[in-house]
Amino acid sequence: MKCTRVEKFLPLYIAGDLTGRRRSRAIENHLAACEKCRRVAGEYHASRELFRAATLSPDFDGAFYEEIRNSVLAQIRRDRTPAPPSVFSRLFDVRLAYAASLASLLIAATLALHSYPSRTPEDGTRRRMIAIVNRERPATQPTIKTPRATRTGSDELTTPRPFDELARGTTGTGRRAPKRLLPKLNANIEDARNGLLSGLNTTRRTPSTAGRNPLAPPADATDRANAKEIAALAGSGGETSAQPEVSRIEIQTSDPNIRIIWLSPNREDPAQPLK
Amino acid sequence: MTTGTAHFAAMMAGDFQTPGDAREAEGREHFALLIARARAGDASAFERIMLETERKVVAVAWRMLGNREDARDAAQEVFLRVYKYLDRYKPEQDFNGWLYRITINVCRDAARKRGSRLDGSQFAATPREDERAAPEAASTGMNAEEHAIRAQQRALLMCALRTLPEKERAALVLRDLEGLTTEEVARVLRSRPVTVRSQISSARAKLKIHCERLLRSKGGRRV
16 A cells, blocks of 8 residues: 555544554554654644644533523523513403404494484474385385485475486486386376375275284274374375375385385376476 | 343344443433423423533534633523424434534534634633643643643644534544544434545544644744
8 A cells, every 4th residue: 555545544544433444454554664654643643632632621610501501491481481461462362352343343233223213304394204014015016216305494295306306307316217217207106196195085905814914903904094194294184185285105115015105295286297 | 021031132132232332222211211301391300401411512512613602602502402302302312412413503503693703812711721720730840831832722723623614623523522433423414424534534634734833833932
C-alpha cells in the first residue's frame, strides 16, 4: 500500500473506524515500515487528544442546570394550564351569541305581529276593510290583489283608490295594467257592485251546508251580521233600505277562506261604469 | 419464571448479550418507565429524565453552538420538545439516540436563526472553568501565562470546531466527544454509516491542521 493511500485512511484508522480487517492490517504493516506515515499518524492522535481535552464537558455549575429545569417545568405547567377566558371571549361566547340571536328574533317577530294590525286603514274616514272568513264559500270570484288604501282627511266614504286606478287601467303603484285585462277588470268591478247592492237588500245564502264546521257560526248568521254591520256603517237599515248610502265590494283573495269587503259611499248612478 | 425461560431460549438460540448490551437494555427500560410516568402527567418523572440527561444535552449544545447562553436556550428547547413529543417515543427505541437527534436538530435551528455569527470570543472558557483552572495551575506550578495559553488553545480549538461544516461538526462531536459508534451516529443523523465515516475523516483532517498550527505557535512561544 502506498503512503498517499495510507494517509487517506489514517483519520479513520486512528480511532478504529476503518472497515475491513484486511485493510487495517495492511495499514498497520505499512506504518511499521514507514517512518513518515507513522509520524503523520502520531499527529492525528495528538490533535484528537488535544481536541478532546479542550472540548471536555463545559462543567457549568448546578445553578445553571437548575435554571434550565425550572424554566422548562414552568413552561410545561403554563402550557398545561388553560388560560382564563378573556373579557372579549366571555362577551362573545358562542352559546350566549346564539341565545341573543334567538331572543332578537323572538322580539322582532312579536313586534311585527303587534304592528301589523295597526297598519290596516282604521282612521277617521270611516273606511274599513272587513275580512270575512267563510270556510264554506268556494273561490269562484276573481282574485284581485288589493293595494293598501291611503289615508285621507275627508270624513266621507270615498271609493278606494285602488279600484279607481284599476278602472283607469293603473295599479296601486301607478303602473298601467295591460289593456287586454281592462274589460275583464271593469266587468269584475261591475259584478262586485251589483252583488253588493243585492247583498245589502237580501241576506246572502250559502249554496250548501255540507261539511260545515260545527263550532263555526251558521253562514246565514255570519252574513246577517255582516249585513248589519254594513248597514250600521251606511247609517241606515241594511235590510230595509232599497238605496244604500254605501257601496260594498267583495273581493275573494287567493285564500278561499278570506274575502275582502270594501265599503265606499254610493254614487248617484251605480249603473254608470267607473271612469 | 417466564423471564428465565425466555433468557434460556435466547441462550440456546445463540442470542447472547454482552454486558454493554445488558446495560443498554436496562437503561432503555428505565427511561421507558420514566417516560410512561411522564406521559401520565407525572412531573417528577419528567424532572428525573431531565436530571439524568441535562449534562449530556448541554454539552452537545455547547459544543455545537459554542457559548453558554445559546447552550442554555437550546437545552430548554430540547426538553420542551422531548415533553411535547413524548407520545412519539417508542419503548423499543434508543432514548439516548432520540435525545441526541432532538438536540442536534435544535442546535441546527438555533444556528440558522443566529446566522453566521462567528468569532473567537464565543468559545471563551466558562467562568467556572477559569475558577477551577486557577488553583489547579497553582498546584501544578503552572504560571498565569501558561494558564492563559491553555485557555487560548481551547478557544482556538472550539473556533476550529465552529469552522467545520454543520454535518461534519455534528458527526465529530457525536463520535469523538460523545463516544457513539459510527452506526449510532448515522442513526442519529439519519444518514448512512459510510457518509458519516467520510464526514468524520474530513473533520479530523481539518482539525489536525488547526492543531498543528496551534502546536507550532505554542512551540514558538516556548522557545
